[in-house]
Amino acid sequence: MRRLVFGATCREVSEFLLEYLEGDLLAAQRRAFRRHLFWCRDCVRYIESYRRTLELARQTGASEAPDAALPVPERLVRAILAAKRAGDG
Numbered sequence: 478m479r480r481l482v483f484g485a486t487c488r489e490v491s492e493f494l495l496e497y498l499e500g501d502l503l504a505a506q507r508r509a510f511r512r513h514l515f516w517c518r519d520c521v522r523y524i525e526s527y528r529r530t531l532e533l534a535r536q537t538g539a540s541e542a543p544d545a546a547l548p549v550p551e552r553l554v555r556a557i558l559a560a561k562r563a564g565d566g
């Protein structure tokens with residue numbers, strides 16, 4: 478497992494999303510995750526679609542190698558960060 482010092486930025490959320498969904502994060506890390514999701518709707522929306530895709534993949538019996546399932550696309554991370562910056566006030 479990767480070392481994780483969590484300030485929970487959008488980038489961290491996207492990087493550790495799979496671990497979060499798989500329950501691989503420590504309690505403190507999950508808390509930081511949720512704290513971020515509390516105020517960041519971009520990440521919430523992103524996670525919802527990610528989770529739906531994961532479930533679909535499972536239902537269709539796709540391979541269970543989570544690493545290969547869905548790498549977080551770098552441009553999506555950028556889009557989230559850009560959207561956040563635009564919405565900051």
Ligand SMILES: [Zn+2]
Pocket residue numbers: 486487488490513517519520557
């Ligand atoms: Zn975020």
